Amino acid sequence: ITLPLSQAIAYERFGRRRGRVMGAISAAFGIGVVAAINLGGALYSALGWRAVFAVTGALGLMGFVAAFFLPETGNERKSVSLDLVGILSLGAAIASFMLLFKGLAEEPLSSFRVYPFLIALGISVLFLWLWEQRVKEPALDVGLFRNRAFSLGIGASLLGGIGMFLLQTFLPSYAQLLLGYTVTQAAYSVDVMAGFMIAFAGFAGIICDRLGPELVLVFSLGAIAGAFAILTFVSMPALSYYLGSAVAGAGLGGLIPSTGMIGIREGGVGREGMASGMVSLARTTGGIIGPTVAGLILSHTDFSSLFALTNLLRAYRQIYRLGLWAVMAGLMIALVLWARVRKGGRYE
Secondary structure, rough: OHHHHHHHHHHHOOOOHHHHHHHHHHHHHHHHHHHHHHHHHHHHHHOHHHHHHHHHHHHHHHHHHHHHHOOOOOOOOOOOOOHHHHHHHHHHHHHHHHHHHHHOOOOOOOOOOOHHHHHHHHHHHHHHHHHHHHHOOOOOHHHHOOHHHHHHHHHHHHHHHHHHHHHHHHHHHHHHHHOOHHHHHHHOHHHHHHHHHHHHHHHHHHHHHHHHHHHHHHHHHHHHHHHHHHHHHHHOHHHHHHHHHHHHHHHHHHHHHHHHHHHHHHHOOOOOHHHHHHHHHHHHHHHHHHEEEEEHHOOOOOOOOOHHHHHHHHHHHHHHHHHHHHHHHHHHHHHHHHHHHOOOOOOO
């Protein structure tokens, strides 16, 4: 909730500087990742796991209090009803998807333990789509998809989210396998990706303001695709890991502000919060799809032979190929958006 709301506020309040502010928000996201890893590890070592939750709770409370000092962005207050049916339908769709792939890890699609979840997924998605078109205040404004640019931006956000969450989820364990790191060393090694993400986020925000978010999105997804290619095809372990992490961080730094700006702009005046939330939901949905499919790949890895480690490394490279193809598809979408802007076209 925090990220889409902060992006909507930045877009509304900062005019021609909105890209810089949204870039700063993305940088803050990266700083949070670095702080969580380093501070969490230090607290756990010094004071135990309870201290981690205590400090996290205190920081959350500080953010809660700080929110009361934010100035209002809207000129009028509206009473909003909660679309509980839409929220439950979305939750049912996500749960069905995850349970479907959990079943596929053990049984074929024709199994009674699997195909009911496929049916449930189809029914819940169809119901959600039909319901959201008739409800007055939907959880998801599906009418926004009539805007082609918004739809393409959502697609790019979803595919970029697959890449983002595959990197964030599997890089630490990959460092353990590839470089023989301990859990602590592997966790700290992610600072390379996070550091580049922080550095490039602010720069990406400036470029969004000057040259448009479409160009930043092209660079972002191109860099993330390059990172997956490095991790997959470069044979030198240390170079592959650290160069891939750095390039990934550079790409991730531009993903959040660029997709946020495109989505909010195309959503239109008065729907900034809804549009920002849908962009964030698309990215999070990618974060569900990517690791879920990756889990299916790992579940079919043979750990029983003498070549278990080799098989596991091969599985990780298959996961990174999944990320590569997903992000390449997102890059094609970004190029379409950029080409239309270059021609002076607008999506109505």
